[in-house]
Amino acid sequence: MTDMKNTDMEEINIATDVLVLGGGLTGIKAASEIAGSGYKVILVEKDAELGSKKGPELIGLKEEYKGLQDLEDKIKTDSNVEILTQASLVSAAGVTGDFTARLSKGKKVIEHNVGAIVVATDFATGSLNEKYGLSPADNVLTQSRMDELLASEADKEKLANKTVAFLVGLGQEGNPLVLERVLKSTLALQEIDGCDVYIYAGDLKVASNGLERMYKESREKGAVYFKLTEKPEIIENGKTISFFDTVARRNIEISPDLIVVEEELRADQLNERIAEILKIDVGPLGFLQNDNVHFFPVRSNRDGIFVAGSTREISGLPSAWTDVENIALEVRDLLGDGKKSVAKNKAVVNEDKCVICLTCYRCCPHGAIYWGDKKAVISPVACQGCGICASECPMDAIQIGGFSDEEMIEEVKSGVASGNGTPRILAFCCQNSAFEAGEMADIFKMQLPDGLRMIKVPCAGKIDLDYILNAFVAGADGILVMACHPGNCKSEKGNTYAQWRVNDAYRMLEEVGLEKDRLCFVGTASNMGSGFSSIVVDMEKRINELGLSPLK
Amino acid sequence: MIVAKRKPFEEIKTMLKDYKKVLTVGCGTCVAVCLVGGEKEVGILNAELSMARKIDGNPIDLGATTLERQCDMEFLDELENVVDEYEALLSMACGAGIQFLAERYPNKPVLPAVDTTFIGANRDVGWYEEKCRSCGSCVLGWTGGICPVTMCAKGLYNGPCGGTDDGNCEIHKDQPCAWFMIYERLAAQGRLDLIMEFQPITAWQNQKPRTLVQPGYEKREEAG
Numbered sequence: 001m002t003d004m005k006n007t008d009m010e011e012i013n014i015a016t017d018v019l020v021l022g023g024g025l026t027g028i029k030a031a032s033e034i035a036g037s038g039y040k041v042i043l044v045e046k047d048a049e050l051g052s053k054k055g056p057e058l059i060g061l062k063e064e065y066k067g068l069q070d071l072e073d074k075i076k077t078d079s080n081v082e083i084l085t086q087a088s089l090v091s092a093a094g095v096t097g098d099f100t101a102r103l104s105k106g107k108k109v110i111e112h113n114v115g116a117i118v119v120a121t122d123f124a125t126g127s128l129n130e131k132y133g134l135s136p137a138d139n140v141l142t143q144s145r146m147d148e149l150l151a152s153e154a155d156k157e158k159l160a161n162k163t164v165a166f167l168v169g170l171g172q173e174g175n176p177l178v179l180e181r182v183l184k185s186t187l188a189l190q191e192i193d194g195c196d197v198y199i200y201a202g203d204l205k206v207a208s209n210g211l212e213r214m215y216k217e218s219r220e221k222g223a224v225y226f227k228l229t230e231k232p233e234i235i236e237n238g239k240t241i242s243f244f245d246t247v248a249r250r251n252i253e254i255s256p257d258l259i260v261v262e263e264e265l266r267a268d269q270l271n272e273r274i275a276e277i278l279k280i281d282v283g284p285l286g287f288l289q290n291d292n293v294h295f296f297p298v299r300s301n302r303d304g305i306f307v308a309g310s311t312r313e314i315s316g317l318p319s320a321w322t323d324v325e326n327i328a329l330e331v332r333d334l335l336g337d338g339k340k341s342v343a344k345n346k347a348v349v350n351e352d353k354c355v356i357c358l359t360c361y362r363c364c365p366h367g368a369i370y371w372g373d374k375k376a377v378i379s380p381v382a383c384q385g386c387g388i389c390a391s392e393c394p395m396d397a398i399q400i401g402g403f404s405d406e407e408m409i410e411e412v413k414s415g416v417a418s419g420n421g422t423p424r425i426l427a428f429c430c431q432n433s434a435f436e437a438g439e440m441a442d443i444f445k446m447q448l449p450d451g452l453r454m455i456k457v458p459c460a461g462k463i464d465l466d467y468i469l470n471a472f473v474a475g476a477d478g479i480l481v482m483a484c485h486p487g488n489c490k491s492e493k494g495n496t497y498a499q500w501r502v503n504d505a506y507r508m509l510e511e512v513g514l515e516k517d518r519l520c521f522v523g524t525a526s527n528m529g530s531g532f533s534s535i536v537v538d539m540e541k542r543i544n545e546l547g548l549s550p551l552k
Numbered sequence: 553m554i555v556a557k558r559k560p561f562e563e564i565k566t567m568l569k570d571y572k573k574v575l576t577v578g579c580g581t582c583v584a585v586c587l588v589g590g591e592k593e594v595g596i597l598n599a600e601l602s603m604a605r606k607i608d609g610n611p612i613d614l615g616a617t618t619l620e621r622q623c624d625m626e627f628l629d630e631l632e633n634v635v636d637e638y639e640a641l642l643s644m645a646c647g648a649g650i651q652f653l654a655e656r657y658p659n660k661p662v663l664p665a666v667d668t669t670f671i672g673a674n675r676d677v678g679w680y681e682e683k684c685r686s687c688g689s690c691v692l693g694w695t696g697g698i699c700p701v702t703m704c705a706k707g708l709y710n711g712p713c714g715g716t717d718d719g720n721c722e723i724h725k726d727q728p729c730a731w732f733m734i735y736e737r738l739a740a741q742g743r744l745d746l747i748m749e750f751q752p753i754t755a756w757q758n759q760k761p762r763t764l765v766q767p768g769y770e771k772r773e774e775a776g
Contacts, residue, residue: 353580353591355580355581355584355585355590357584357585357586357587358674359587359677362676362677363677392677393592394584394585394587394590394591394592394593395580395584395590395591395592395618396590396591396592396595397591464592465592465596466592466595466596466599469596469599469600469603470595470599472599472603473599473602473603508561508596508600511561511562511600511604512561512600512603512604512607513603513604513607513608514603514607550606550607551603551606551607
């Protein structure tokens with residue numbers, strides 16, 4: 001969001017070590033990829049062992065598991081990778097390019113200065129036995145237990161001549177990865193002499209690489225699928241499974257030797273704690289996903305902090321590794337050779353005015369602000385120039401390069417005073433959406449009122465309450481605050497702040513005795529040229545009904 | 553910090569109705585931190601007032617300035633050269649600042665734009681909680697760091713009273729009982745013996761307007 005006016009640059013040094021949190025299938029790959037780019041990696045794992053010996057969920061993925069073990073062996077001997085097992089993150093101060101991470105291992109606390117942080121936790125599994133009315137017994141296995149049996153040659157032999165029933169997609173809304181585990185076990189069981197497999201399934205979620213093929217292969221080899229709309233009747237803790245087949249018009253009863261219950265896949269319990277320490281967003285169900293069209297999926301709301309694989313959504317090994325490869329590219333782009341050129345005037349704090357009230361620190365969606373001895377400090381690397389801080393500062397102590405209060409008020413005043421056309425409508429336009437939409441409307445010669453003046457802001461979060469009120473004082477007949485659509489703000493909350501301020505201004509206009517309809521908040525997107533036109537034309541109509549401002 | 557809130561706009565407008573030229577004076581300390589009386593709020597209030605007065609057909613000329621602190625005479629001196637240009641001063645400082653401003657410029661009407669509310673702490677942006685009634689005789693050392701004067705509806709120095717009800721106060725189920733919290737905190741710290749120590753009621757001197765001279769300055773004051 002760097003503005004063209006930011007030409008005064010300086011070069012700063014940044015840390016190039018990278019912290020990777022989680023030593024599972026995602027973390028091992030991340031450490032390997034990033035170390036492969038030439039950066040030192042500190043890999044932190046809470047357990048005693050790294051990924052390849054961890055959860056049974058990995059054992060189901062046999063072919064990839066081999067590759068994982070190779071990677072694990074490789075990073076263990078890589079001098080660029082420092083592995084800390086039975087360790088955890090305690091705190092992380094600072095900003096992108098300069099984080100100070102404190103890690104605890106036993107009673108020791110180790111401090112590391114890192115330039116970037118990658119959160120690479122894996123998913124956890126949970127039993128769904130209860131959903132099927134089953135309790136643990138010799139004949140009732142979880143999917144993880146089945147995976148374990150199949151991984152051991154000795155246990156595998158014991159499965160010969162067994163009838164195995166799988167329950168999947170009836171205890172939860174399915175997920176391709178859940179089905180993948182069932183299909184892999186089924187194919188493995190079909191290799192064993194005399195094994196019969198029955199699968200009781202709700203919807204079969206095959207939307208992932210190779211699942212359709214594996215499903216067909218298992219059928220061809222004799223697996224029997226029962227597609228049901230509700231759970232079958234389970235008698236005597238799984239001794240017998242029965243359901244009414246509407247085609248055959250009779251009950252189908254099977255008595256399997258073993259019954260395998262699907263498992264739910266959920267976010268790692270550590271996620272929320274990590275998110276709290278790193279000040280990044282937690283999405284639904286504990287995943288650290290940042291659902292924002294402006295970001296690559298692996299980016300968090302803070303520059304320099306990335307989320308990979310099952311940290312952000314349930315991912316099997318291939319998609320988790322794709323995430324990691326993307327992160328490795330982002331890390332290279334961010335850290336480079338440890339030198340970074342940044343704009344000097346992106347956001348400048350006036351030391352004389354700042355009272356260290358911490359408002360900016362608390363409001364910054366990018367975690368770019370901390371405080372020093374006498375004033376708030378804004379990191380030029382982490383700052384995205386949105387201006388939310390500047391507009392919330394109670395002392396007007398923060399100025400954004402190219403969008404200072406003085407320049408903005410001047411633009412407001414000249415916008416109201418200059419040229420022809422009434423009614424005079426000022427539109428504060430976010431440069432990421434409304435401003436581009438407005439330019440499009442103009443270039444394509446769509447209808448625009450003569451009295452319209454567009455004022456560009458770096459983000460709707462920069463639209464100060466002051467600007468809105470001063471525009472009315474200067475004689476504006478109508479004001480539009482044009483932000484990105486909800487959930488679409490590049491600075492996450494800039495549009496929300498703008499909306500709050502407009503609501504605040506409504507209250508004030510009411511107190512003052514000016515019609516509230518003269519002020520309007522709208523969400524826009526950059527491709528809404530004709531939408532922009534109709535919004536401003538509607539506004540003109542509304543103002544014409546109200547008449548010109550009494551403040552002229 | 554001292555926490556204040558903006559007066560209702562109508563009240564401010566009524567106070568100013570007979571004046572045509574007014575200087576709004578912000579304060580860059582507590583009231584700036586609690587988002588009510590810093591430079592930004594001065595600008596917003598002035599914009600509101602000038603709109604309202606213009607609509608009423610009675611325009612007002614408003615000046616704006618924000619001082620470091622209105623509770624120090626030295627900073628108030630900065631206004632000396634401009635005060636005469638205005639008919640009245642509208643202060644956005646706490647009650648102490650407003651009174652000092654009025655004392656420094658006794659010939660000018662000094663009007664309050666905020667209501668001083670309490671001494672409190674900042675829970676989140678714009679969210680404050682009262683923590684201290686400045687009773688003049690702090691008991692926090694015996695009460696596990698929880699103030700019964702502020703938190704207890706009766707301001708009891710020795711509690712709890714018979715009205716404590718499962719952690720809440722008899723006045724309202726949403727009002728936590730201060731002495732219950734004190735008990736819990738002291739019990740957790742293994743310092744419950746402190747709750748049995750009898751605390752005398754606050755001295756009368758704390759119930760009237762007080763003056764404070766820090767000990768190191770007493771002699772200097774006498775000499776001066």
